Amino acid sequence: DAGVIQSPRHEVTEMGQEVTLRCKPISGHDYLFWYRQTMMRGLELLIYFNNNVPIDDSGMPEDRFSAKMPNASFSTLKIQPSEPRDSAVYFCASSPRDRVNEQYFGPGTRLTVT
């Protein structure tokens, strides 16, 4: 069974540009999480969804960040406009309803904003 799929794996963009990160969770998982990882702040939870509905977005840094989950097999994290301080590795994770604590992470998207 395929794990969590993220695309692109690497993204380099200029400050001010819009960035869209994509995630396909594991089939059958009801929960989807977006994380950001940096050396300074470690792993930060940005937002998570249950059955495609955003449950907690308190970790989203500011209005420049938005996330959607239009269906059970796809989610996006959008940054508009991007800034150099957004440079990080962004992870998507999913977990099943009966084991919500067991999160399975994707390979991540390394974002560089110049």
Next chain:
Amino acid sequence: QQQVKQSPQSLIVQKGGISIINCAYENTAFDYFPWYQQFPGKGPALLIAIRPDVSEKKEGRFTISFNKSAKQFSLHIMDSQPGDSATYFCAASTRLSRGGRLYFGRGTQLTVWP
């Protein structure tokens, strides 16, 4: 505010030695304590987890020790191997929190010398 505090930040161990990573928490509502392993360029992967009804859980060379009264838990890696070199994250969660949200420690970078 860091919900889970992890130490040390980095650890160097000789092949065959024991690696020990410690974590502490304050929230007594936490009832699930996983450890994640992350290799460079990869997402974190669930390694082993424990619930507070037991004081120890062992899986192969990996053991979690849990001290409920001290609100501490630790990961022991016996007979450490160069292939164990990775970053290890402890985490905590509660069934009562929405969606099984995980609170991660800052991570420990383990290097095992051959």
